[in-house]
Amino acid sequence: MNKNLVFADYVVFAIYFVIVASYGYWIYQRKKKAVTDTKDFFLAEGSLTWWAIGASLIASNISAEQFIGMSGEGFFAGIAVAAYEWIAALALIIIAVWFIPVYLKNKIYTMPQFLKTRYNETVAIIMAIFWLLLYVFVNLTSILYLGAIAINGLVGGENIHAIMIGLAIFSLLITLGGMKVIGFTDVIQVGVLIIGGLATTYLALTVVSESFGLGSSALEGFKALMRDAPEHFKMIFHKPGPNTSQLEIDKYLVLPGIAMYAAGQWIVNLNYWGCNQYITQRALGANLKTARTGILFAGFLKLLMPVIVMLPGIAAFVLYKNGHLHLEDGRKDYAYSAVLGFLPNGLKGLSIAALTAAIVSSLAGKVNSISTIFTLDIYKKYFNKEAGEQKMVWTGRITVVTAMIIAILFTWKDLLGIGGKGGFTFIQQYTGFISPGVFAMFILGMFWKRTTGAAAIAGLITGFVLCVFFNQFAPQVIGHETLLYTAFPTQEEVNGALTTVWKIPFLICMGLAFLFTMLVMIVISLGGPKVNPKAFELDKTMFKVQPSTLVLIIITLVILMALYVKFW
Numbered sequence: 425m426n427k428n429l430v431f432a433d434y435v436v437f438a439i440y441f442v443i444v445a446s447y448g449y450w451i452y453q454r455k456k457k458a459v460t461d462t463k464d465f466f467l468a469e470g471s472l473t474w475w476a477i478g479a480s481l482i483a484s485n486i487s488a489e490q491f492i493g494m495s496g497e498g499f500f501a502g503i504a505v506a507a508y509e510w511i512a513a514l515a516l517i518i519i520a521v522w523f524i525p526v527y528l529k530n531k532i533y534t535m536p537q538f539l540k541t542r543y544n545e546t547v548a549i550i551m552a553i554f555w556l557l558l559y560v561f562v563n564l565t566s567i568l569y570l571g572a573i574a575i576n577g578l579v580g581g582e583n584i585h586a587i588m589i590g591l592a593i594f595s596l597l598i599t600l601g602g603m604k605v606i607g608f609t610d611v612i613q614v615g616v617l618i619i620g621g622l623a624t625t626y627l628a629l630t631v632v633s634e635s636f637g638l639g640s641s642a643l644e645g646f647k648a649l650m651r652d653a654p655e656h657f658k659m660i661f662h663k664p665g666p667n668t669s670q671l672e673i674d675k676y677l678v679l680p681g682i683a684m685y686a687a688g689q690w691i692v693n694l695n696y697w698g699c700n701q702y703i704t705q706r707a708l709g710a711n712l713k714t715a716r717t718g719i720l721f722a723g724f725l726k727l728l729m730p731v732i733v734m735l736p737g738i739a740a741f742v743l744y745k746n747g748h749l750h751l752e753d754g755r756k757d758y759a760y761s762a763v764l765g766f767l768p769n770g771l772k773g774l775s776i777a778a779l780t781a782a783i784v785s786s787l788a789g790k791v792n793s794i795s796t797i798f799t800l801d802i803y804k805k806y807f808n809k810e811a812g813e814q815k816m817v818w819t820g821r822i823t824v825v826t827a828m829i830i831a832i833l834f835t836w837k838d839l840l841g842i843g844g845k846g847g848f849t850f851i852q853q854y855t856g857f858i859s860p861g862v863f864a865m866f867i868l869g870m871f872w873k874r875t876t877g878a879a880a881i882a883g884l885i886t887g888f889v890l891c892v893f894f895n896q897f898a899p900q901v902i903g904h905e906t907l908l909y910t911a912f913p914t915q916e917e918v919n920g921a922l923t924t925v926w927k928i929p930f931l932i933c934m935g936l937a938f939l940f941t942m943l944v945m946i947v948i949s950l951g952g953p954k955v956n957p958k959a960f961e962l963d964k965t966m967f968k969v970q971p972s973t974l975v976l977i978i979i980t981l982v983i984l985m986a987l988y989v990k991f992w
Contacts, residue, residue: 436773477718484789496756498737502656515693516723564831595787620778621732687935861887873959
């Protein structure tokens with residue numbers, strides 16, 4: 425395994441950088457209105473095609489969180505982690521058919537605007553602040569940290585901070601051109617990450633095949649994975665019993681078997697894809713047909729993502745287990761970069777380009793969303809109501825730079841402990857603290873006309889408090905085994921020493937918090953008018969789909985069912 429880069433690697437990466445930068449500049453020059461027009465800068469209104477929307481959704485979603493975090497979970501738990509990607513494909517169908525029509529009909533451009541329109545100003549400002557904090561201190565920091573670790577592991581050096589700054593600068597160059605530049609450059613980015621990702625997976629499987637003396641065959645390598653690690657090819661984990669090993673318990677805490685499909689997995693995906701400025705922003709500037717097709721295209725691509733981001737992790741596990749791979753301290757977040765070390769000269773450059781594409785597009789999309797929420801929902805409303813178009817665009821750009829600087833400062837020495845938890849778990853768990861309350865607000869606000877603003881505020885607070893309670897305190901206060909949940913022992917570092925603590929799987933915690941939040945909101949809303957004056961007018965024709973759209977949905981569902989039948 426060789427981590428040293430050669431001239432060919434630098435050439436491949438340089439070609440990628442020049443193509444993306446040149447194309448972004450060309451797009452920017454074609455429509456300089458983005459300099460002064462807020463709708464174009466923040467939303468690229470009416471200018472993104474369905475394929476650009478779909479590619480941008482995937483490019484923004486697939487980042488170091490997946491390449492490093494999900495690959496690490498593949499190393500640790502196996503194919504079960506693919507549920508995050510495959511259920512996302514189903515969630516995107518729901519978003520395309522039922523959520524997007526509500527947003528577009530009511531001319532919703534930001535998620536805080538949705539909350540203000542449907543509920544009141546208080547709910548909107550509370551959530552605007554929540555989202556800004558979440559995006560800066562959880563998402564931006566984790567993307568930067570995991571991305572720097574991945575690329576540094578591939579180049580073989582102590583350049584994490586320099587890489588972090590380089591990633592930030594590259595993403596800023598794209599972001600400052602506005603959403604149109606982000607959207608169309610994401611088409612190139614997603615192409616690079618898919619091609620580079622598939623090449624990495626192919627070669628990782630080939631290395632496995634060669635290590636087992638089966639020749640240079642990716643197919644034989646895949647078969648070897650299934651034979652040597654059959655437990656890594658099960659989608660559903662059984663609930664631990666008295667004689668279950670600690671390793672199996674720890675896997676269940678992350679991916680709690682069939683129970684997660686009745687609880688947190690749906691909340692994670694529907695909230696992320698349907699109630700998230702970072703994601704929905706891509707489709708909010710398009711017409712209904714374009715938005716739906718783009719979202720369904722993204723859903724189809726999601727079915728492919730575990731092959732790119734999860735299989736290399738399983739390959740790393742098998743190679744590590746059989747002594748063919750060195751992995752620093754056996755840490756799962758180093759699995760992907762360790763596999764990349766096997767790549768031949770030239771392809772390492774392509775893999776770095778794929779990783780960079782994933783990281784940069786996610787950073788660009790995230791800081792653009794931060795900029796959009798701050799500028800349109802906070803700055804314009806509370807600091808400068810008379811701000812003109814050009815002033816708002818420049819405020820957005822200043823916000824972009826400020827958010828990135830803050831993220832770098834908190835990531836410099838991993839002040840948030842991202843590395844200790846594992847990147848993927850860190851993001852899912854901390855995002856999950858507000859997901860139940862937010863999703864309850866949105867789902868009831870869209871489809872139950874009786875929901876009130878008071879219920880929304882109560883739901884937000886209830887969801888957050890219950891998530892914290894179930895995650896941190898419930899086993900000690902209520903007990904380890906109840907009608908609602910089962911807590912399991914695991915090891916955590918407390919004051920520098922490993923201590924046994926009892927935990928409820930965080931996806932179960934999310935499901936419980938969502939259930940009680942919904943009950944609280946329904947009870948409070950029953951005390952209000954039968955039809956809230958701010959309720960959305962829903963027309964059944966909004967939710968009808970065209971035959972071509974139905975075909976895309978059916979194809980996705982058939983593939984999804986086949987995958988679950990195979991790996992159940």
